[in-house]
Amino acid sequence: MEIKADLSKVYIPTEDVVAREIEGELIIVPIVAGIGNIEDELYALNDSGKAIWKKFDGKKTLKNIIEEFSQEFESPKSQIEEDVTGLVEELLKRKMLVEV
Numbered sequence: 001m002e003i004k005a006d007l008s009k010v011y012i013p014t015e016d017v018v019a020r021e022i023e024g025e026l027i028i029v030p031i032v033a034g035i036g037n038i039e040d041e042l043y044a045l046n047d048s049g050k051a052i053w054k055k056f057d058g059k060k061t062l063k064n065i066i067e068e069f070s071q072e073f074e075s076p077k078s079q080i081e082e083d084v085t086g087l088v089e090e091l092l093k094r095k096m097l098v099e100v
């Protein structure tokens with residue numbers, strides 16, 4: 001089953017992971033079994049991913065987050081939307097984000 005990000009939804013990190021910044025990268029660590037992949041328990045986010053992760057406050061819809069990034073960066077809105085939804089779908093698939 002393919003997981004799709006919904007622009008009208010609000011997402012937050014699950015309570016089953018912790019995120020720590022180590023040497024400039026944000027590392028997401030599962031604290032319960034069944035999160036992520038056996039081969040890839042840790043998930044690292046680069047600067048862009050880290051900026052997106054910090055926007056998941058439980059209040060903003062995905063559309064609001066994309067709008068904020070559109071105002072902050074000069075990239076085309078379509079590219080920002082593609083990048084944000086791509087990360088959200090990967091984090092949902094890994095059960096690191098949940099819908100509010």
